[in-house]
Amino acid sequence: MQLSKRISTLTGDGSDGWDVFNRARKMIASGEPVIELTIGEHDVRTDPTILAAMDASARGGHTGYATVAGVNALRERVASRLTERTGVATRPGNVMITPGGQSALYSAHHAVCDEGDVALFIDPYYATYPGTIRGVGAVPRAIPTDASDAFQPGRDALEAAAPGARSLLINSPNNPTGVVYDRATLERIAQTCIAHDIWLISDEVYDTQVWEGTHLSPRALPGMLERTLVVGSMSKSHAMTGSRCGWIVGPEAVIEHLITLATHTTYGVPGFVQDAAIYALDQGPALEDKVSAPFRRRRDLAQKVLGAQNAVTAVPSQGAMYLMLDIRATGLSGEEFANALLDAHKIAVMPGESFGQAAAGHLRVAMTVEDEVFLEALERLCAFAASYT
Ligand SMILES: Cc1ncc(COP(=O)(O)O)c(C=O)c1O
Numbered sequence: 001m002q003l004s005k006r007i008s009t010l011t012g013d014g015s016d017g018w019d020v021f022n023r024a025r026k027m028i029a030s031g032e033p034v035i036e037l038t039i040g041e042h043d044v045r046t047d048p049t050i051l052a053a054m055d056a057s058a059r060g061g062h063t064g065y066a067t068v069a070g071v072n073a074l075r076e077r078v079a080s081r082l083t084e085r086t087g088v089a090t091r092p093g094n095v096m097i098t099p100g101g102q103s104a105l106y107s108a109h110h111a112v113c114d115e116g117d118v119a120l121f122i123d124p125y126y127a128t129y130p131g132t133i134r135g136v137g138a139v140p141r142a143i144p145t146d147a148s149d150a151f152q153p154g155r156d157a158l159e160a161a162a163p164g165a166r167s168l169l170i171n172s173p174n175n176p177t178g179v180v181y182d183r184a185t186l187e188r189i190a191q192t193c194i195a196h197d198i199w200l201i202s203d204e205v206y207d208t209q210v211w212e213g214t215h216l217s218p219r220a221l222p223g224m225l226e227r228t229l230v231v232g233s234m235s236k237s238h239a240m241t242g243s244r245c246g247w248i249v250g251p252e253a254v255i256e257h258l259i260t261l262a263t264h265t266t267y268g269v270p271g272f273v274q275d276a277a278i279y280a281l282d283q284g285p286a287l288e289d290k291v292s293a294p295f296r297r298r299r300d301l302a303q304k305v306l307g308a309q310n311a312v313t314a315v316p317s318q319g320a321m322y323l324m325l326d327i328r329a330t331g332l333s334g335e336e337f338a339n340a341l342l343d344a345h346k347i348a349v350m351p352g353e354s355f356g357q358a359a360a361g362h363l364r365v366a367m368t369v370e371d372e373v374f375l376e377a378l379e380r381l382c383a384f385a386a387s388y389t
Pocket of ligand 1: 040099100102103126171205232233234235236241245246
């Protein structure tokens with residue numbers, strides 16, 4: 001039987017750049033002691049108090065179908081969180097709760113792109129972006145950035161890609177680069193969207209992980225309210241990756257269509273998960289800071305290690321749980337280096353190439369193991385790079 005073109009071409013052609021990750025997983029499964037710095041997941045589990053709220057909700061009977069758009073109390077919490085953080089008045093009608101940011105990204109593209117429309121995204125990119133875009137029948141078009149500009153998109157690249165495009169997907173704080181877009185970049189992006197009548201999809205799932213500068217949501221920029229869809233999630237901010245709870249914020253008319261889409265696809269998010277998210281959001285920044293603290297601390301430790309050597313250059317690490325390291329001085333590609341590092345030192349990191357051509361010759365290091373192990377891995381990585389220079 002023949003499958004649809006859409007599903008069979010979802011991940012595109014060629015190597016998916018996940019060979020190192022797959023090899024590391026196999027080594028771990030066969031008992032080898034690999035230091036795993038590949039995946040963006042906390043080394044702590046969901047806070048026990050959040051689990052207690054989830055348990056109480058489930059035992060209290062919230063195990064039936066929940067309202068498709070999300071329970072009102074959670075839509076309210078998300079709306080007031082955005083109002084407080086961005087200064088833009090946001091109502092529950094501007095919010096739909098989704099099964100994680102991933103589903104929100106898919107739904108947002110579904111809402112604004114027709115079959116064959118060009119959907120822009122910035123290279124380097126979170127690995128699933130092109131597949132998400134293909135999944136709705138749109139055509140992914142990458143906007144290249146350069147390490148020398150801290151991977152922030154420049155005006156020329158934006159203007160070259162924009163004509164005829166329907167949407168632009170951005171992500172700040174950024175996975176994989178750890179870069180936080182500055183106001184000038186966001187204004188440039190906004191101007192491009194307005195000039196070319198493009199929807200902006202702003203993936204802000206790392207908004208609580210900012211080590212330098214400030215997180216700005218482009219939805220708050222002049223002229224952007226009616227053309228921006230913000231994607232958010234409890235995954236990274238509250239270590240709730242497995243709970244699958246996120247949201248889309250946008251104009252009410254778009255949210256209404258998205259609720260219709262959810263009615264025919266996901267049918268919403270479990271009520272007990274949403275109640276746990278309400279509890280978690282009610283704890284305010286204290287809990288968010290507790291979850292993000294290990295990454296902030298490890299990023300500071302990494303700055304010291306990286307500052308004391310010159311085989312590896314760090315891209316400014318301003319946010320999110322990753323370091324982007326430039327290893328071009330070794331003469332190796334990111335893939336070659338990551339494979340060699342795994343063989344020689346049993347340290348698994350992601351080759352930059354897994355996240356697009358703009359990150360070639362780089363490595364993404366997830367700061368997701370305890371401090372001592374992380375430091376040791378980073379020191380060994382730098383010494384390994386030095387052996388090639
Ligand atoms: C940039 C970015 N967006 C979205 C997601 C999806 O997160 P979730 O579906 O767990 O909310 C991730 C997960 O790693 C991510 O890194």
